[in-house]
Amino acid sequence: MNAIEDLVNQWIWQEDFWLPPGVTWKDIAEGTEDGGRHPAPRDLIVCLPLALSFIALRFGFERAVAQPLSRLLGVRDRVRVRVTPTPTLEAFYRRKRSHPSQSETAVLEKRCGLSQRQIQTWLHHRRNQDRPSNTKKFCEASWRFVFYLIVFSGSLVSLVNTPWFWDQKECWRGYPKQAVAEAQYWYYVTELSFYLSLLLCVSVDTKRKDFKEQIVHHVATIFLIAFSYCGNFVRVGTLVMLVHDSSDFLLESAKMFNYAGWRKTCDTLFVIFAAVFLITRLVVFPCRVVYTTVVDWLDVFPPFPGYYFLNFLLLVLQALHIFWAWLILRMVYKFVFIGKVERDERSDEESEVEEDDGGEEQHSWEKKQGALNSKLSSLADNCVLNNLTNQRRRMNSRKTKAR
Structure with missing residues (x-):
């Protein structure tokens, strides 16, 4: 086992690339301040079976809890025509x-x-058959809502008393000799396993308009969590995950009430979510978290390849935040100044909706075109009849004059 680990460290986890100059994996493994848990790549192996357990737990939760709850809240599915x-x-x-x-x-x-x-x-009609029902979307949103709410509540309780929660410079004090608490370890393992489960279920989940952005977000998050744990950047990593979890459960709750038809509750939760999202993702995340990884880090260590890799992943997440913030601001604008939120701009709508709307528009245009053609043909027939009538009158008048 040690030989395999040494081989992996030699070819994959190269110290010159991932760690600051003068820091080795042995320093991280044996140099914690109080002799507590130290991060090691082998700790993340448990994430794969835990991700499979999350998938099994999710399907059980959707059938035993989410589906009865959807009926209780009045979620109704559209009756769709079955094609021949x-x-x-x-x-x-x-x-x-x-x-x-x-x-x-x-x-x-x-x-x-x-x-x-x-x-x-x-x-x-065939496209409509493949569109997920409101009950299916409600079950998916309720599962994510329960997870995000539990994880955010637990992580906030465990991090609110830590020094780096209030002063981000503490993320680098004593590095790399920083112990990892059990709560932080399980926070990391749970988050990584959950995003792995989302990535594994992406083919069966509802395909949304921001499908590609979600894939990029999941992959970047998985790499960021794994790298920050192995490099013992756990303190800043817990802040990144906490910022993301703070608004996700609000979005999922708004989706749940949207599928149930509770419009006022949905709009209220969406406004709260928009405010929390814009503050945490466009103010707190770049000004506190990204700033400390870009600027404060340089007060402790000079730049190295792992420094650029970590900040690249953070900037990818920030670019996605800006993209989603633009969509949210569009929806807020329509909600405040127009009085309603258009369906095709909600982030939880499927990409097939636009195609179906396009088909309906094409059918309506064909109806209008058919009606127009019938009117033109009737008008042309009338013109022909009028011409024949006038011609007969002229011939009759000529005959009378000849007589």
């Missing part, structure tokens, strides 16, 4: 879920023997 099985259209839908072009529609008409309107209607 058509192998050709099903194969096209599986291969390409967007709206078909004119050439593709012509090919499908020949293969299926259906009209263009029938094909578009079939694809429209």
Whole structure:
């Protein structure tokens, strides 16, 4: 076991890259101030089975708790039309879920023997079948709400009495000889396992409009948690996780009441979430946490590759914060000045909604175009009849004059 660990440290955990100059893994492992727990990469192995346990616990929670709660709160699912099985259209839908072009529609008409309107209607209903129900989205949001609320409450209680919670310069006092408390260790392991479970379930969860940004956020968070623990940057890492957890449970609670149709409660929670998000992610995070990792760190150690790697991940998170803050401010603007929040701008809406709306718009345009064509044809018929009538009158007048 020691030989494998030495090999990993030689090729992956190189001290010259990950640690400040003059600091070794042995200093972190044996040099804690009071002989407490010291971080080691092997401690994170437990995260994989714990992530699988989170997945099993989640599905049990959704069936035993979330689904009965959704019925209690009045969550209702839309009744969707089931399409007639058509192998050709099903194969096209599986291969390409967007709206078909004119050439593709012509090919499908020949293969299926259906009209263009029938094909578009079939694809429209087929897309609706794959859209997750409100109950499914409510269950996902309730699971995340319970986790974020419990973790945030526990971490706030454990960190409020620490010196680095109030003065971020304390994050670097005595580094690398800093002991890790048991509460901080389990905070790290729980957060890392939870984000691993989210990444493993990304294919079965509701696909949202910010799907790519969520993937980047999960990957950056996993790397940040793992690296900060192995390098014993636990103090600043706990602050990063606490800042993120402070607003996440508010967002998930707003989603829950949105799916239940409690509009006033949802809007109130969303306004509270927006205020907390903007303060913590655009003020506290960059001005306190990022500042201490960029500026205060240089008072203790000169820059090294791990310094740039850690700050790069933090800046990636900050860029995502700015992107989500822009979406939130748009929603707040519409809520305050227009009086409502548009559905397609909520972060929890699926990407398929826009496609379905586009299909409805296309169908409505076809109806209008058909009505217009019928009016034009009737107008043309009237013009032809009028011409024939005038021509007959002229011929009759000519005959009378000749007589």
